[in-house]
Amino acid sequence: MDRPQASLATVILQNASLIKEKVEDSLHRAFSRRGFYKWALGYLTLFTCLALVVSMAKSPRGDRATTRSLLAEKSSLTNLLNDSEYVHGVVSDDYTTWDASFDAKRYMVERWKTSCYYPTHPIYRLNKLLKVDEMKRRGCVRRLPEVVIAGVRKCGTGTLLRFLNFHPHLVGPKDETHYFDSLTEHGVQWYREQMPFSSRLQMTIEKTPTYYFRPFDAPKRIRQTLSSNVRILVILCDPVRRIVSDYVEFINKTDKAEQDYMQRKTLAESIESTVFEQARPDNVNTHNEMVDVGIYVKYLFRWLEQFPRSQIHFIDGDNFRNNPAEELQKVEKFLGVRPFFREEHFRKDSVKGQYCMAFPQMTCMPSSKGREHPELKEWAKKRLCEFYSPFDRALATLVKQNFTWIGKNC
Numbered sequence: 001m002d003r004p005q006a007s008l009a010t011v012i013l014q015n016a017s018l019i020k021e022k023v024e025d026s027l028h029r030a031f032s033r034r035g036f037y038k039w040a041l042g043y044l045t046l047f048t049c050l051a052l053v054v055s056m057a058k059s060p061r062g063d064r065a066t067t068r069s070l071l072a073e074k075s076s077l078t079n080l081l082n083d084s085e086y087v088h089g090v091v092s093d094d095y096t097t098w099d100a101s102f103d104a105k106r107y108m109v110e111r112w113k114t115s116c117y118y119p120t121h122p123i124y125r126l127n128k129l130l131k132v133d134e135m136k137r138r139g140c141v142r143r144l145p146e147v148v149i150a151g152v153r154k155c156g157t158g159t160l161l162r163f164l165n166f167h168p169h170l171v172g173p174k175d176e177t178h179y180f181d182s183l184t185e186h187g188v189q190w191y192r193e194q195m196p197f198s199s200r201l202q203m204t205i206e207k208t209p210t211y212y213f214r215p216f217d218a219p220k221r222i223r224q225t226l227s228s229n230v231r232i233l234v235i236l237c238d239p240v241r242r243i244v245s246d247y248v249e250f251i252n253k254t255d256k257a258e259q260d261y262m263q264r265k266t267l268a269e270s271i272e273s274t275v276f277e278q279a280r281p282d283n284v285n286t287h288n289e290m291v292d293v294g295i296y297v298k299y300l301f302r303w304l305e306q307f308p309r310s311q312i313h314f315i316d317g318d319n320f321r322n323n324p325a326e327e328l329q330k331v332e333k334f335l336g337v338r339p340f341f342r343e344e345h346f347r348k349d350s351v352k353g354q355y356c357m358a359f360p361q362m363t364c365m366p367s368s369k370g371r372e373h374p375e376l377k378e379w380a381k382k383r384l385c386e387f388y389s390p391f392d393r394a395l396a397t398l399v400k401q402n403f404t405w406i407g408k409n410c
């Protein structure tokens with residue numbers, strides 16, 4: 001228990017009988033003929049005092065400690081905001097280090113310094129805004145995204161955004177906005193309103209995994225609506241595994257109408273007959289969207305037409321699965337934000353076998369992800385690998401980056 005509260009509690013306890021006497025005495029004078037009221041009210045007061053003591057003893061110590069450290073940090077926060085206005089993308093010398101040994105409490109303080117929201121649990125649920133004056137001081141407004149995770153579906157875009165949201169300099173909406181693929185008519189003001197408030201120390205990031213391949217002019221819309229300096233993140237993964245993940249997602253759609261539609265459009269009775277026309281190995285069904293999405297290089301040109309290569313960062317989704325810290329550190333470098341992610345922050349989930357973020361709080365992928373995959377027949381795996389390999393090699397050459405999955409299944 002804290003010292004001021006402990007001494008108050010002791011005083012109340014030590015003087016309980018005195019308090020009772022005093023209360024009884026004054027009540028006696030007020031209601032001298034009403035002995036029952038005197039007695040009842042005296043005891044009521046005593047119980048109220050005791051309840052007060054118990055509630056003070058029970059109040060969570062962690063919250064008080066966090067509040068104290070937040071207040072203690074207030075002066076350094078003032079310095080931080082006045083002295084050095086952070087410029088996105090420029091890593092100055094005094095901005096490259098972060099207290100490597102900080103604990104969860106320390107993290108909350110660091111996060112609070114950059115944020116427009118009070119620290120909450122879970123961290124990515126932003127629900128309590130700071131006071132108006134503080135918001136103004138920190139330059140808190142809803143900003144259009146400076147970073148867009150544009151794809152690719154089923155390569156870990158959700159986990160990527162969840163993890164990135166732990167970075168104190170990044171903030172984004174929890175849900176996909178789909179502004180550039182299906183909701184453009186809502187207008188840019190609507191789009192802005194989907195974004196959380198960000199301080200001038202933060203970058204706003206959104207993800208909608210369909211942008212990478214649909215609609216054909218998504219890159220152009222993004223460049224015209226957002227700044228031409230917007231950074232694009234694309235996570236790519238083994239297209240053969242990606243197909244299976246897509247297939248599992250579609251057959252598990254809870255919305256029956258959507259399921260029936262997908263069934264007619266893309267699904268056959270088995271994954272092999274969905275992907276190969278008449279289940280013939282020489283007949284990869286490129287009309288099927290599940291197959292087509294994996295030809296990543298086909299869509300790359302649209303992006304390179306709109307953005308210089310230096311503004312697009314490709315994340316190796318298979319490496320992200322096995323080594324999240326390494327890929328997240330590359331993202332930090334690309335965005336020019338202060339290094340935060342470290343290997344010790346991640347722990348493998350024993351049930352689903354995926355990495356979860358273990359610091360500052362345990363965060364794993366949602367339960368709808370990580371479902372069991374049906375085994376793709378060996379011939380189908382090999383044939384798909386042969387089909388994708390030339391496209392993957394062309395992609396690697398064009399972006400000057402190797403990907404760990406290339407040629408893995410053939």
Ligand SMILES: Nc1ncnc2c1ncn2[C@@H]1O[C@H](COP(=O)(O)OS(=O)(=O)O)[C@@H](OP(=O)(O)O)[C@H]1O
Pocket residue numbers: 152153154155156157158159209244245246248317320321322324354355356365368369370371
């Ligand atoms: N930590 C980590 N590393 C690598 N990969 C991961 C990770 N977490 C999730 N996943 C896998 O990503 C698959 C879901 O991808 P997306 O989040 O892009 O899906 S979606 O398009 O938003 O529906 C999903 O595929 P399925 O296993 O088929 O569900 C996940 O297994």
